[in-house]
Amino acid sequence: MIPLEQIDAAIKGQPSYRKAQIYRALFTNTCSSWREATDLPADLRAQLTQSAPLAIDSRFFESEDERSIKALTRLADGNYTETVLMRAGSRNTVCVSTQVGCAMGCVFCASGQNGFTRNLTFEEIVGQVLLFARKLKAEDRVVTNVVFMGIGEPLLNYDNLIAAIRFMNRKDTLDLGVRRFSISTSGISRGIKKLAVEDSLAVNLAISLHSAINEKRAKLMPVDQRTRTGLLAANLKEYFAKTKRKIMIEYVLLEMNTGREDALALRDFINEMGAAYVVNLIPLNENDGSNHKSPDRRDLYDFKELLTELKINHVQRHSFGTDIAAACGQLAGRTDASPARTRNAR
Numbered sequence: 001m002i003p004l005e006q007i008d009a010a011i012k013g014q015p016s017y018r019k020a021q022i023y024r025a026l027f028t029n030t031c032s033s034w035r036e037a038t039d040l041p042a043d044l045r046a047q048l049t050q051s052a053p054l055a056i057d058s059r060f061f062e063s064e065d066e067r068s069i070k071a072l073t074r075l076a077d078g079n080y081t082e083t084v085l086m087r088a089g090s091r092n093t094v095c096v097s098t099q100v101g102c103a104m105g106c107v108f109c110a111s112g113q114n115g116f117t118r119n120l121t122f123e124e125i126v127g128q129v130l131l132f133a134r135k136l137k138a139e140d141r142v143v144t145n146v147v148f149m150g151i152g153e154p155l156l157n158y159d160n161l162i163a164a165i166r167f168m169n170r171k172d173t174l175d176l177g178v179r180r181f182s183i184s185t186s187g188i189s190r191g192i193k194k195l196a197v198e199d200s201l202a203v204n205l206a207i208s209l210h211s212a213i214n215e216k217r218a219k220l221m222p223v224d225q226r227t228r229t230g231l232l233a234a235n236l237k238e239y240f241a242k243t244k245r246k247i248m249i250e251y252v253l254l255e256m257n258t259g260r261e262d263a264l265a266l267r268d269f270i271n272e273m274g275a276a277y278v279v280n281l282i283p284l285n286e287n288d289g290s291n292h293k294s295p296d297r298r299d300l301y302d303f304k305e306l307l308t309e310l311k312i313n314h315v316q317r318h319s320f321g322t323d324i325a326a327a328c329g330q331l332a333g334r335t336d337a338s339p340a341r342t343r344n345a346r
């Protein structure tokens with residue numbers, strides 16, 4: 001989505017300051033057409049227009065409350081990806097996808113229901129953030145945070161993920177500090193270990209736990225049955241020891257994981273992990289194919305009371321963009337993913 005290689009080819013033999021001018025046009029001024037890059041000579045703009053077009057083929061859907069915008073983007077090979085902008089006060093967070101489809105098959109998530117197609121490239125990952133940087137620029141706002149919580153398991157596309165973060169962290173691109181990035185993983189052990197020792201990359205890490213009881217977790221996240229919660233707790237302990245970043249524990253609220261034994265198992269997991277943490281309680285978003293149910297109000301109240309009693313640090317997350325199928329677990333990369341209540345925000 002960002003034609004970096006084509007740009008490099010086009011400026012071969014040009015003065016050395018040319019690249020800085022182009023990066024300023026792309027990332028500071030967020031130009032979406034070379035015509036806007038008036039610093040550049042006209043012949044170079046014409047050449048770049050031909051060889052390195054900046055247009056990103058996206059449709060936007062805005063939620064009724066205007067706090068979320070989902071982008072459905074057609075990639076060069078005809079596949080689609082989805083990206084969501086969430087606005088809360090001065091924070092503008094872009095939720096980015098890292099794969100086309102997902103192999104993990106979590107039962108409560110629409111993203112994995114059609115299986116895995118391919119990894120997104122580094123340029124396709126950065127392009128999703130740039131897309132919303134352009135949109136926000138029109139409102140005199142900027143992207144403040146990036147979360148890798150869209151379609152796909154980020155740690156299974158490790159090299160492109162890390163390359164994208166390092167690129168967006170650069171002063172001459174989007175200049176986003178490492179603490180502005182959060183990676184959400186279903187618990188890829190080797191990926192967490194690798195991430196813990198990345199040089200100067202103490203990003204926030206979220207773990208999709210959903211149950212601290214091995215048998216229940218294996219039912220919810222069937223592909224990764226080998227990752228026992230004991231191993232996960234050890235990986236997270238190591239990540240915290242190396243980075244000092246608070247671990248976010250993602251916990252989707254279901255009828256089957258909000259009983260007393262679930263709260264006790266969660267407490268034991270947290271004790272074993274021995275790290276600063278917060279448990280994010282996520283309301284289930286019903287999607288086609290999921291036969292899981294949310295707990296009823298009374299059970300949910302009891303579960304939260306028990307968490308408080310057990311001194312488990314928890315917050316109930318607001319669900320963004322439910323009406324545009326943009327909330328957690330709803331992204332599917334479908335071209336028909338524009339439910340009736342949405343309006344096209346383009």
Ligand code: SF4
Pocket residue numbers: 102103104105106109110111112150151152153186208329
């Ligand atoms: S929750 Fe994440 S890891 Fe699981 S299927 Fe959905 S996108 Fe994949």
